[in-house]
Amino acid sequence: xxxxxTTHFADDGYRRIDTYRRFGGYDALRKALSMxxxxxxxxxxxxxxxxxxxAGFPAGVKWGFLPKDLSRPRVLVVNADEGEPGTFxxxxxxxxxxxxxxxxxxxxxxxxxxxxxxxxxRGEFVRxxxxxxxxxxxxxxxxxxxxNILGSGFDLDVTVHRGAGAYICGEETSLINSxxxxxxxxxxxxxxxxxxxxFGLPTIVNNVETLxxxxxIITHGGxxxxxxxxxxxxxxxxxxxxxxxxxxxxxxxxxxxxxxxxIYTHAGGIKDGxxxxxxxxxxxxxxxxxxxxxxxxxxxxxxxxIGTMAGSGGVIVIPEGTCMVRALSVLMNFYAHESxxxxxxxxxxxGWLKRIVGRIEEGKGRQGDVELVLDVCDNMMGxxxxxxxxxxxxxxxxxxxxxxxxxxRHIGEQKCPYGNRF
Amino acid sequence: MxxxxxxxxxxxxxxxxxxxxxxxxxxxxxxxxxxxxxGYVSDExxxxxxxxxxxxxxxxxGVASFYTMYDRKPVGKYHVQICRNISCSLLGAEHLIxxxxxxxGVRPGETxxxxxxxxxKVECLGSCGTAPVMQVNDEYHxxxxxxxxxxxxxxxx
Numbered sequence: 001x002x003x004x005x006t007t008h009f010a011d012d013g014y015r016r017i018d019t020y021r022r023f024g025g026y027d028a029l030r031k032a033l034s035m036x037x038x039x040x041x042x043x044x045x046x047x048x049x050x051x052x053x054x055a056g057f058p059a060g061v062k063w064g065f066l067p068k069d070l071s072r073p074r075v076l077v078v079n080a081d082e083g084e085p086g087t088f089x090x091x092x093x094x095x096x097x098x099x100x101x102x103x104x105x106x107x108x109x110x111x112x113x114x115x116x117x118x119x120x121x122r123g124e125f126v127r128x129x130x131x132x133x134x135x136x137x138x139x140x141x142x143x144x145x146x147x148n149i150l151g152s153g154f155d156l157d158v159t160v161h162r163g164a165g166a167y168i169c170g171e172e173t174s175l176i177n178s179x180x181x182x183x184x185x186x187x188x189x190x191x192x193x194x195x196x197x198x199f200g201l202p203t204i205v206n207n208v209e210t211l212x213x214x215x216x217i218i219t220h221g222g223x224x225x226x227x228x229x230x231x232x233x234x235x236x237x238x239x240x241x242x243x244x245x246x247x248x249x250x251x252x253x254x255x256x257x258x259x260x261x262x263i264y265t266h267a268g269g270i271k272d273g274x275x276x277x278x279x280x281x282x283x284x285x286x287x288x289x290x291x292x293x294x295x296x297x298x299x300x301x302x303x304x305x306i307g308t309m310a311g312s313g314g315v316i317v318i319p320e321g322t323c324m325v326r327a328l329s330v331l332m333n334f335y336a337h338e339s340x341x342x343x344x345x346x347x348x349x350x351g352w353l354k355r356i357v358g359r360i361e362e363g364k365g366r367q368g369d370v371e372l373v374l375d376v377c378d379n380m381m382g383x384x385x386x387x388x389x390x391x392x393x394x395x396x397x398x399x400x401x402x403x404x405x406x407x408x409r410h411i412g413e414q415k416c417p418y419g420n421r422f
Numbered sequence: 423m424x425x426x427x428x429x430x431x432x433x434x435x436x437x438x439x440x441x442x443x444x445x446x447x448x449x450x451x452x453x454x455x456x457x458x459x460x461g462y463v464s465d466e467x468x469x470x471x472x473x474x475x476x477x478x479x480x481x482x483x484g485v486a487s488f489y490t491m492y493d494r495k496p497v498g499k500y501h502v503q504i505c506r507n508i509s510c511s512l513l514g515a516e517h518l519i520x521x522x523x524x525x526x527g528v529r530p531g532e533t534x535x536x537x538x539x540x541x542x543k544v545e546c547l548g549s550c551g552t553a554p555v556m557q558v559n560d561e562y563h564x565x566x567x568x569x570x571x572x573x574x575x576x577x578x579x
Contacts (some may be wrong), residue, residue, distance in 0.1 A: 070510055085507045085546040117547050123454075123491045124547055126560040159441040164450055164489035167545065181449030181475070183488040203455075241549035242509035249551045284508055284546075314550065316509055330508050334545050340488075 002228065004216045004236045005209070009096035015131055017138040020099040026144055028080035028215035032107040033152040035397040040111035042216065047220030048234030049254075052089075052314040053170070053207030056282060056300040061113040063112055065194035066202050075203040076109050078119040078211060081175055083167045084283035085334060086314030089238035092250045094121070095290075097212065098135035102158065104211035106144055107218055109156045110330055112204060116157055120175050123164040128166075132160045167338035171386045172205040174340070177252055185342050209313075210237055220360075227358035229255030233299040237313050241267040244274065244319035256299040258334035263294065270319050278318040278403070282311025284331055285391035287398035310400075323418035324403040325410050329354075329361045330397060348387035349380040354394055361420065365411035368399055425466045431459045435474065445475050449485050453492050462493040490544070498533045498540035500578055502526075503557045506543040509550035518554055519543055521568050525575070539575075 013019035020026070032040055045060030066074060078101070080088040083187040093101055105117050118134075121129040124134035136158050139145045147155050161179055163169050169178045173187035176198045197203020214234055217225045226234035235285045239262055240250045246268030253262065259281060264267070270276050275293040276291040283299070296302055318327060336354035341347045356373050359365055378399050400407060408419055427435060434455055438448045447574045452475060463486050472479040486492045493501075502512075504519050519541075525528055526539050533540040549555040552564035556571070563574055 058462060082548045086550050087507055088548050088550045091548055099494075122548060123489070127562070157441075161447075162451065162454060164453065165491035166489050178450065179447060180444065181446040183485055184432070197454065240551055242553055243512045248553070280508070316512075318512065322512065327511075329509060330506070330511050334507055337545055412475075422514070422516060422521060 001254070003213055003252045005093060005097060005100060005238065006250075007023060009092070011148070011373070014096060015098050015135065015419045017099060017135070017142055020097075021142075024219070025099055025215075026103055026142075028218040029106050029144060029151060031101050032110055032218050033150055033154065037111045037113060039385060040107065040218065041194060041213070042110075043217055045223040047213075047217045047225035048222075048229065048232055049205055049210065049213055049217065049225065050233055050300060052209035052237065052313065053212075054084060054285075054309075056310070057208065059210050062194070062206070063204060065107075065192065066112060066204060067195060067422070072111060073116060073201055074114045075180065075198045075201050076105060076112060076114040076117040077172075077175065077198055077203055077205045078105060078117065078208060079170065079172065079175060080119050080121040080125070080128075080208045081163055081170045081291045082125075083122055083170050084285065084312045084314060085331070086240065086242055086280060086316040087283050087312040088240045088242070089250050089313055091125060091128055091211050092133050092238065096342075098132050099139070100212040101132070101208055102139045102145070102213060104214040105158055106139070106149065106156060107214050108150075108204075108211055109140070109204065110149075110154055112202070115155050116274055117159070118179055118198070119158065119160045120169070120179055121160060121162050122169075123162050126162075129160055129162050138162060163317060163374075166340075167334075168386070168388060171388065176203060183340070185340050186388075188385055230297060230302075232297050232301060237298070237310075239266075239298070240276075240319065241315045243317035244271040244322075245269065245317045246271055256297045257373050259289075259294045259296050259298045259315070262315060267315075267317070270317065272319075274319040274321065276317065277320045277322055278324065278327075280314075280316040280318070280395070282309045283314040284307075284316065284334070285309045285394055286358075287394050288402060297413065303309040308421050321418070322422060323361070323416055323420075324399055324406045325361045325422070326416065326418065326422060329357045331395050332357045332392065335388065339388060339392075343384040343386075343389065345380045345383045347391060348367065348394075349376050350392050352376050353392060357377050357396070360407060360410045361416055363410065363413070363415035363420075365407075365414075367411065369411060370404070372405050374400060425456075425460055425464065425470050427455070427459055430442040444476055449475055449477065449482065450489075453482075453486055454490075457492060462496045464494075471523055496533075496537075499538050499560050500575075501540050501542065502575070503542045503544040503547075505545070505547045505553070505555045505557075507546040507550075509546075510554040511551045517558075518566055518568065518571060520542075522571060522575070525572070538578075 178184040
């Protein structure tokens, strides 16, 4: 099967520019610099490249939101703040193919007439930030970044910027505030970043994988990329499978690969020969699926049709024998910890969800607690500046809707039937 | 007691300033630098950085306290941070945390009396495919078992 990103990832040398170039690296940039910027954007639109950070917005359309007026400088920000539990694919790109990202940044920046770019890497990824720093330095030295790139007259500065531990900064306006040296509080929209973003300038924020796909699209053409996937979902996706599978890891597969096949064929099936109990299909925020629901095409529209999301491509596999109340409790702790505290429904709501689900798990649940959780959810969903509240609500609601009997049993028996353990 | 960057720290800070259109954008990287140079982000470091970037100490404090990676109190020589999120939990992270807690004789959030280890439970480290995972200072350790965690911690000087 043809791959876009991981083709040479087994080669340790691939993170160095010499090897990268030996495999044709930076030829796409050379080609792009000879194209009209609009032509590059058209190719990306034709590719049906959907944002890989979680929301799945068409990348070419997003690029089109920048104002036509070129009087103000623009900024391209790369979202490398990979933090959605279950997601670990951008780390792989930064580790094994950092120049794919650097080249993608250079091409996108040329297309968008951007001369200033930042890669916002989550703070914990010290090693990956260092690898990227080295790649950026190599690209400067080879004339692919900096002044007058390859004699084209195009200038671009790229800086790797580390965050400092805050899930919320994966949200693009929070990320922008954080880049500016502030608390990572999401901003009210409008204005959207494309109009007023980093440092008050028109800004595009793209995910690592999204930009790393761009060199291949320029080399091979948008149509070929689109044809690899399914309708409206072009190319391949890096799918991270974690939890109870025999071969956890990142798999590059065509968009629209069957989810059951991802788990049973590629990731080797359930660990220790157990049965499957549940799948969180696209990062911890996405509604959970039962085993009878996973025979589905892993693309944005098909997943939406069954009430969930492909999200950030993080498939979390939960085996039989797992307490779903405990699993939800782990997630509710996370969202309560990561709520930035700006909006009351989220700050208070995530705290209540953590406490109520926590007491049910501890065997101290009261009659009516399940309804109370759902009621709190109703008062959070869609009522906040950013989607963190929704991200907590979606697992809470779906765990209850699909595994209600476990919650009732905890409350009825006043104990965790699984002995408060995984 | 006032603090100041070393010569290399100062040079690194000056280099940072050249990368952003606004001096305050250097706050996050400068806080990382301060933590590296001073061991943790002390009140004195906050005042020092405020002077360097042209912000009030309250502004720097507001930023420093928002992010989990800035230590506002001294931590042990080795900051042992074990992921407790879903993928790691499914593969035994809770058990590992209990094990390390017993081994070091401290609860999560505490530092051993000799100042060698601080143990902490942390949220997703973004390494779910190689769960369970812990970060010791800057370094990740993946696919952990009780045996491998013992080996790693016992080897630290």
